[in-house]
Amino acid sequence: MPRVSMRVNGAQVSASVEPRTLLVQFLREHQRLTGTHVGCDTSQCGACVVHVNGKAIKSCTTLALSCEGAEVTTIEGLAAGHDLHPMQAAFRAHHGLQCGFCTPGMIMAAIDMVNRLGPDLSEETIRHELEGNICRCTGYHNIVKAIRAGAAAMGGMPLAAE
Amino acid sequence: MYAFDYHRPTTLKQAGNLAAKNAEAKLLAGGHTLLPTMKQRLASPPALIDLSGVAELSGIALKGRNLVIGAMTTHAEVAGSDLVKAALPGLAVLAGGIGDPHVRHRGTIGGSVANNDPSADYPAGLLALGATIVTTKRRIPASEFFTSLFSTALEEGEIITRIIVPTGAKFAYQKFRNPASRYAMVGVAVAKKGARVAVAVTGAGADGVFRWAEAEAALARRFTPKSLDGVALPDPKGLNGDIHASAEYRSHLIGVMARRAVLAASGK
Structure with a gap:
C-alpha cells in the first residue's frame, strides 16, 4: 500500500493507506480525529470540512493521497490548550448548535470565511457563504449570529453576546 | 468505491506517459464529480492519475488579449483572480457561483470542461466566449469540444493543459x-x-x-x-x-x- 505523509494540526503524520482512502477516513480512522464528521458522504452537507493548506475543503471528496505533503487543520487543532478558538467560543456563547453534528464543519467553514473575506461579515454574506454547510436542527439563525460574533472576535473587535 | 491503482505525477510529461500506458485510467483533477461517481460505483477505473501534483497545470495569465487559464486552476482561483476580474469580470462571477466555497477550493476548470456535465456552468460560458481548449495534442475550439452529454472531443490519453479565453467581450x-x-x-x-x-x-x-x-x-x-x-x-x-x-x-x-x-x- 502507498504511504502518505502530511502535517495534521501541526504534527507530522504518516501511514500506509489504500489508494481509495478518503481524507476524512484517514483523519477519523487512522488518526483517530473523530471531530470531523461524515454527514452525507456526497459533498453536500459540509460536516467533513477541514482546512488543507489553509483552505476549507470537503474531506469526504478528497483522497488522502492527494494531500501528500499538505498542512491539514481539523476542529481538534483550533483550541490552544483549554482556550477555545474565538469562533468556537462564539458558537458556545450564541448557542450556534443543537445536536452538534454539523458544528465542526460549520466552524471550519466560518474561519475560512473570515480568512477570505475579513472579520466584518454581514448577515447576508454569512448566509450566502454557508451554502456548502447544512444544519438540520437550528434553522441557521444562531449559527449566523455566532459566525458574526466569532468573525468580529477574530478581528479583535468582539460583538456583545445577545 | 472499488479499489484502484494510484499515480501522482509531478510533471505534465509524466502524466502524459502514464495516461498513454494506462488506457483505462481516469485523470483526477479536483475530484468533485469523479470521486462521487466512483463512490456510487457508477465508475470503477482500474487506476487514477492524480494531476494535483502537476504545478505547471495551474495558474492564470493574460497573454495579449487572451486569458490563459491552466487546467488545474480552481474555481476559487478564477473567481478571486484580479486578472480575470479586470479582463472578463463575468467569468469571475461564473466561477464564483459554482457549487459552494469548499467545492470551489477543489473543483477545476479543466475537470469541469472534461466532464461536460449537462448542468455545468463553464461549458456555456466558454462556448459563448469562443474559448479554445488546449490539450497535450492539439487546440480544440469550444464549439467542437463539447459534443454531447458527458462527452467531449477528447481522445484517450489526451490531457487538457489550459483554456484560452478571448477577452474584450x-x-x-x-x-x-x-x-x-x-x-x-x-x-x-x-x-x-x-x-x-x-x-x-x-x-x-x-x-x-x-x-x-x-x-x-x-x-x-x-x-x-x-x-x-x-x-x-x-x-x-x-x-x-x-x-x-x-x-x-x-x-x-x-x-x-x-x-x-x-x-x-x-x-x-
Whole structure:
C-alpha cells in the first residue's frame, strides 16, 4: 500500500493507506480525529470540512493521497490548550448548535470565511457563504449570529453576546 | 468505491506517459464529480492519475488579449483572480457561483470542461466566449469540444493543459439553480464582441450545451433584453424534462435567463 505523509494540526503524520482512502477516513480512522464528521458522504452537507493548506475543503471528496505533503487543520487543532478558538467560543456563547453534528464543519467553514473575506461579515454574506454547510436542527439563525460574533472576535473587535 | 491503482505525477510529461500506458485510467483533477461517481460505483477505473501534483497545470495569465487559464486552476482561483476580474469580470462571477466555497477550493476548470456535465456552468460560458481548449495534442475550439452529454472531443490519453479565453467581450452568465442540488436547471451565457453575439445554454439541452441562434440574431441587431421579445424559444422537444422541471418550463427559463444575462452583460 502507498504511504502518505502530511502535517495534521501541526504534527507530522504518516501511514500506509489504500489508494481509495478518503481524507476524512484517514483523519477519523487512522488518526483517530473523530471531530470531523461524515454527514452525507456526497459533498453536500459540509460536516467533513477541514482546512488543507489553509483552505476549507470537503474531506469526504478528497483522497488522502492527494494531500501528500499538505498542512491539514481539523476542529481538534483550533483550541490552544483549554482556550477555545474565538469562533468556537462564539458558537458556545450564541448557542450556534443543537445536536452538534454539523458544528465542526460549520466552524471550519466560518474561519475560512473570515480568512477570505475579513472579520466584518454581514448577515447576508454569512448566509450566502454557508451554502456548502447544512444544519438540520437550528434553522441557521444562531449559527449566523455566532459566525458574526466569532468573525468580529477574530478581528479583535468582539460583538456583545445577545 | 472499488479499489484502484494510484499515480501522482509531478510533471505534465509524466502524466502524459502514464495516461498513454494506462488506457483505462481516469485523470483526477479536483475530484468533485469523479470521486462521487466512483463512490456510487457508477465508475470503477482500474487506476487514477492524480494531476494535483502537476504545478505547471495551474495558474492564470493574460497573454495579449487572451486569458490563459491552466487546467488545474480552481474555481476559487478564477473567481478571486484580479486578472480575470479586470479582463472578463463575468467569468469571475461564473466561477464564483459554482457549487459552494469548499467545492470551489477543489473543483477545476479543466475537470469541469472534461466532464461536460449537462448542468455545468463553464461549458456555456466558454462556448459563448469562443474559448479554445488546449490539450497535450492539439487546440480544440469550444464549439467542437463539447459534443454531447458527458462527452467531449477528447481522445484517450489526451490531457487538457489550459483554456484560452478571448477577452474584450461584454459577457455575463445567469443561471436558475435547482433549490436542492444548486446545479443549474438552466444557465445562459451571453457574449457580445463587436458584431459577434453568442448565446449559450446549459442545463437544458438534451444533447448538452448548445447555442441559441435565434436569440443571437435578434441580439446582434440590438443588444438589449427587449430584442428577445417575440423570438421563438428553443423547442422543448430538444430539451430535457425531469422531476425538477419539464422541458416546457426549461424552455421558458432560457428566455428569462437570457434576458437577465443580457442586462448583466450590459453592466445593468
